[in-house]
Amino acid sequence: MSITKPEILKLANLAKLRFSDEELDRFISEFDQIIAFADTINQSVEGGTDEIRSVSSPLVSHEELREDEVLPSLPNEKILSNVEGENGFFSVKRSKNERSDF
Amino acid sequence: MREVIFELSNKLRKGDISSVELTKEYIRSIEETNPKINAYVHSTFDYALDRAKNADDMLKEGKGSLLCGVPMTLKDNICTDGLETTCCSRILDGYRPYYDATVWEKLKNHGAVLLGKTNMDEFAMGSTSETSCYGPPLNPRNTDHVTGGSSGGGAAAVSANMAAYALGSDTGGSIRQPASFCGIVGLKPTYGAVSRYGLIAYGSSLDQIGPLTLSVMDAAIVFDVIKGFDNRDQTSSKHDYGDIIKAFNGDIKGKKIGVAQEYFDGINNEIKSRVLDAIKLFERNGAEIIDIKLPQLKQALPVYYILACAEASSNLGRYDGIRYGHRTTFYDSIEDMIYKTRSEGFGMEVKRRIMLGTYVLSSGYYDAYYKKACIIREQITKGFDDIFNKCDVLIAPTAPDTAFPLNYKGQSPVDMYLSDICTVPVNIAGIPAVSIPCGIDKKGLPIGMQIIGKKFDEAAILNMAYFYEQNGNVGIEQGGMAL
Numbered sequence: 001m002s003i004t005k006p007e008i009l010k011l012a013n014l015a016k017l018r019f020s021d022e023e024l025d026r027f028i029s030e031f032d033q034i035i036a037f038a039d040t041i042n043q044s045v046e047g048g049t050d051e052i053r054s055v056s057s058p059l060v061s062h063e064e065l066r067e068d069e070v071l072p073s074l075p076n077e078k079i080l081s082n083v084e085g086e087n088g089f090f091s092v093k094r095s096k097n098e099r100s101d102f
Numbered sequence: 103m104r105e106v107i108f109e110l111s112n113k114l115r116k117g118d119i120s121s122v123e124l125t126k127e128y129i130r131s132i133e134e135t136n137p138k139i140n141a142y143v144h145s146t147f148d149y150a151l152d153r154a155k156n157a158d159d160m161l162k163e164g165k166g167s168l169l170c171g172v173p174m175t176l177k178d179n180i181c182t183d184g185l186e187t188t189c190c191s192r193i194l195d196g197y198r199p200y201y202d203a204t205v206w207e208k209l210k211n212h213g214a215v216l217l218g219k220t221n222m223d224e225f226a227m228g229s230t231s232e233t234s235c236y237g238p239p240l241n242p243r244n245t246d247h248v249t250g251g252s253s254g255g256g257a258a259a260v261s262a263n264m265a266a267y268a269l270g271s272d273t274g275g276s277i278r279q280p281a282s283f284c285g286i287v288g289l290k291p292t293y294g295a296v297s298r299y300g301l302i303a304y305g306s307s308l309d310q311i312g313p314l315t316l317s318v319m320d321a322a323i324v325f326d327v328i329k330g331f332d333n334r335d336q337t338s339s340k341h342d343y344g345d346i347i348k349a350f351n352g353d354i355k356g357k358k359i360g361v362a363q364e365y366f367d368g369i370n371n372e373i374k375s376r377v378l379d380a381i382k383l384f385e386r387n388g389a390e391i392i393d394i395k396l397p398q399l400k401q402a403l404p405v406y407y408i409l410a411c412a413e414a415s416s417n418l419g420r421y422d423g424i425r426y427g428h429r430t431t432f433y434d435s436i437e438d439m440i441y442k443t444r445s446e447g448f449g450m451e452v453k454r455r456i457m458l459g460t461y462v463l464s465s466g467y468y469d470a471y472y473k474k475a476c477i478i479r480e481q482i483t484k485g486f487d488d489i490f491n492k493c494d495v496l497i498a499p500t501a502p503d504t505a506f507p508l509n510y511k512g513q514s515p516v517d518m519y520l521s522d523i524c525t526v527p528v529n530i531a532g533i534p535a536v537s538i539p540c541g542i543d544k545k546g547l548p549i550g551m552q553i554i555g556k557k558f559d560e561a562a563i564l565n566m567a568y569f570y571e572q573n574g575n576v577g578i579e580q581g582g583m584a585l
Contacts, residue, residue, distance in 0.1 A: 008457075015415060015460045016422075017453055018445045027454075030515055034458055037516045041404040041474055066333045078200035082426040090424050095435045 003031050104263050107172055107320040114161055114171045121154040121161065121171030125215050128173040132217065132264045138245065141258040143178055143236045144186045145218040157213040168323050170213030175265040177253050178219040179226055180311065181300040182206050185216075189302050190234035191224045193447025194427040203300020204335070205269060205311050205328045212327050217265055221255025224449045225418065226276055226304045228252050229521050230506060233451040238508065243285060243547055247505040250283030252276040256314045257284040267324055268314040273305045274406050275501075275525025277312045278537035282500035282550020285539045287567070288314045289321040292557045293532030294339035296325075297332035303417040305410035306337075308529040318538060318567040322346050325560060341558045349561035352569045355388035359566075360493035362396040365524060369502045376541040376549045377499050380570060384497075387573065392493050398485040399527055401478050406526035407519055408462050408475040414452075415459025421447065454515060483531040490556035495566050499524050500537040500550030524552060534560045538567045539576055 008028055012019060019027055076088050084091050113119050129147050136142050150173060157171035176182065179189045181199035188194040202210070209216075221239040223231050231254025232238040239255045241247040242262035249258045253270025257280035260268050270277040272290035281288025289312045296311045303309060313324035326346045332338045361381060366374050385391050423429035423443030430442035448456070462471035489496060501524055528535045533556060540551040551570075555563040570576075 011457050011460050011464065014464065015453075015456045016419075016440050016444050017448070017456065018441050019453075023450075027457075030454065031457065033514070033516045034454065035461070037519065038404050038408055038458065038462065038471060041401065041408060041478065042470065065336075074200055079425075081200065082197055083424070083429065092424065092429075092436060092439065093433070095433060095438070 003028060003035060104316065105266070106317045107168060107266055107315070107323050108317075110172050110266055111168045111170070115166070121157040121213075121215060122151060124171065125150050125154040125173050125217070128217055128265065135242075135262050135264055138240070139242055139258050139262055139264070140237055140239045141220055141249075141255040141262065141264055142175070142218045143188070143190060143221045143234070143255065146185055146216055147218075149185065150215050150217050153210075153213075153215040157215060160213045165213075167212045167327065169209065169327055171215060172266045173215040173217050174209070175217050175220050175256060175259050175268045176206060177256050177268070177270045178222050179271060179302040179304075180206060180269060181302065182216065182219075185219070187219060187302070188235075188427075189225045190222050190236055191447065191449065191452065192235045192428055193421045193444070195447075197427045199300070201300065204297035204332045206300065208328055208330075220253070220259050220268060223252035223254070223276075224452050225302070225414070226252040226271055226273055227414070227451050227455050229275070229279060229518055231255060231280070232509065233449055235449060240508070241284060241505050241547075243505070244545070247507055247547060248283065248510075250280035250501070250505060252280075253288075253314060254280045254283075257281050257286060257288070260284070260314050260316060261286050267316075267320055269311055269324070269328070270314050271301055271304075271309055271311050272529065273308045273310075273410060274522050274529050277314060278525050278535060278550070278552060279501050279522070281314050281537045282539075282548065283505040285542075285548030286314055286316055287318055287321050287539075288312065288537045289325055289560070289564070290528060290535050291325060291329065291560060292339070292341075292534045293529075294337050295329050295341065295534070295558065295560070297330070297335040297338050299332055299334040303413075305413040306417060307413060308406075308410055310529070318536070318564055318571045319347075319350065321536065322350065322560075322564050339558070343558070343560070346561055346564070349565055350568050351565065352572055354384060354566060354569045357384075357389045357495070357562075357566065358392055358493045359384055359389050360392050360394040360489050360496040362394050362399070362489075362496065362498065364396045364399040365498035368523070369499050370504070370543070372543045373499045373502070373504070373549050377497065377551050380540045380551050380574060381497055383570070383574060384566070387569070394489050394493065394496070396485055396489065396527075398478070398482045399523075402482055402527040402530055403519065403523055405475045405478045405482065406522070406530055407458065408471050409479065409530075411455045411459035412463050412472050413459070415456045415463065418448075418452070418456055423447075451515070479530050482527060486527075486531040486533055486556075494555070494562050496554040498552045498554065500552040501525070504543045504545065504547035504549060528554055533557055534563060536563050536567050538570060540570070540574060541576055
């Protein structure tokens with residue numbers, strides 16, 4: 001199965017990524033190979049998806065959950081130390097296409 | 103230098119050398135070697151010297167454990183409070199976490215000395231460390247070749263005497279394969295044995311932190327400190343390991359070693375022959391060899407890439423330029439800012455994996471890929487369970503080839519994915535495995551052998567590895583330890 005340009009663009013939109021035209025052309029041919037590789041999974045499964053019982057990882061046990069108690073949070077000023085912050089909030093530039101009446 | 107933790111620790115305790123002096127020696131070694139190898143991407147020398155002073159005080163007070171005062175390094179995806187941690191990605195450029203990963207918190211309490219953060223594939227996505235935004239680390243055995251990946255910088259640092267040990271992370275082989283390529287020991291612990299709190303997530307149901315060391319005993323010493331329950335990681339286990347170090351007796355008589363032909367299909371002949379020689383050595387010394395079948399092995403690669411990429415596409419959704427790391431300069435709207443930030447910040451391999459993950463989780467494809475991968479994952483896990491009802495350990499090559507030349511597989515992503523065939527099954531099943539050097543090929547590049555065990559049986563695989571290290575006659579020039 002070959003993936004089409006509109007399908008790739010839809011995926012890119014879901015993933016919040018943009019590609020230049022040049023990147024997109026390269027990406028489509030690579031992605032075809034990657035999908036063909038992922039498709040080999042379908043050669044190896046006997047029976048249908050009816051047999052599927054659970055999609056959670058069998059490695060994880062949720063039998064013991066920790067107590068639901070309030071613990072101290074990380075300090076606000078530390079969390080804001082990596083980016084522009086204003087009055088204790090993350091801030092971004094006002095953009096021309098955004099509503100200004102918030 | 104090239105001294106094991108045990109020896110360094112003895113010298114520190116006896117007062118033959120102080121931690122500050124030892125740390126300065128490692129700093130000199132990094133300053134001399136790193137420009138050629140590119141193993142470190144962020145150095146923390148001032149911090150290391152402060153930690154070393156603190157370790158010297160602990161040693162004087164008789165409080166230090168085996169790791170006290172011993173200089174080491176962390177992979178660039180393990181968070182350290184106030185110290186740059188970037189996953190070797192532009193999108194986390196300049197990011198300084200505001201908390202310590204549990205593993206670093208534990209090591210700090212033991213007096214560990216952090217020299218810096220080591221190079222890796224961007225977000226741990228790769229098998230050569232070439233997808234790093236800082237350029238690839240080079241293999242200290244031969245700088246025309248890759249270190250392997252994704253914990254390539256850590257493997258190179260330990261191999262080239264730039265750290266006594268390193269912590270890496272292993273999602274599909276990222277500790278074992280670079281350990282194999284650089285001729286050192288790499289332990290991927292049981293899923294849940296070591297807390298993942300503070301490890302920047304790639305494939306959360308597969309990721310596990312573990313040590314890269316010069317010797318098997320060193321791997322056990324580090325594992326002993328970093329393992330243990332952590333209520334900040336929901337998948338952390340309360341398993342009681344007892345005394346791992348005391349389990350080292352080198353006794354392999356009567357141990358049952360499983361050998362699955364499927365692990366040797368398509369493997370380079372020199373690697374095959376060295377691993378089979380090692381198996382014969384175990385047999386001559388009283389182990390029983392059992393031929394087993396693992397037909398599920400051929401399904402492991404697509405299962406791994408579907409699950410890992412699905413989890414990655416969700417985990418990497420958080421990089422939007424708002425809370426940390428890179429943010430694009432010019433944008434028309436918040437939506438535009440997020441698109442531009444992510445498109446500028448992520449490298450091509452990360453984008454490929456996010457796209458594949460988005461594809462297998464998207465409407466119409468979820469059942470055909472993600473759900474099927476989950477079912478086969480259960481079958482693979484059961485296949486290993488059946489094997490470990492009959493065998494104590496399983497022995498296999500760590501990788502189908504020795505270290506590739508630089509940029510060798512850069513043209514085809516799928517060719518690169520296929521090179522993970524020997525390592526990914528272990529992550530899918532959540533079981534432990536250790537890679538140890540078992541010789542060199544004609545080009546002088548190290549060959550790695552993988553010893554795989556059942557869940558929480560790190561003691562069995564490490565003991566088997568220890569026997570081989572002591573008796574396998576693999577000297578330092580052959581990629582092993584000088585004993």
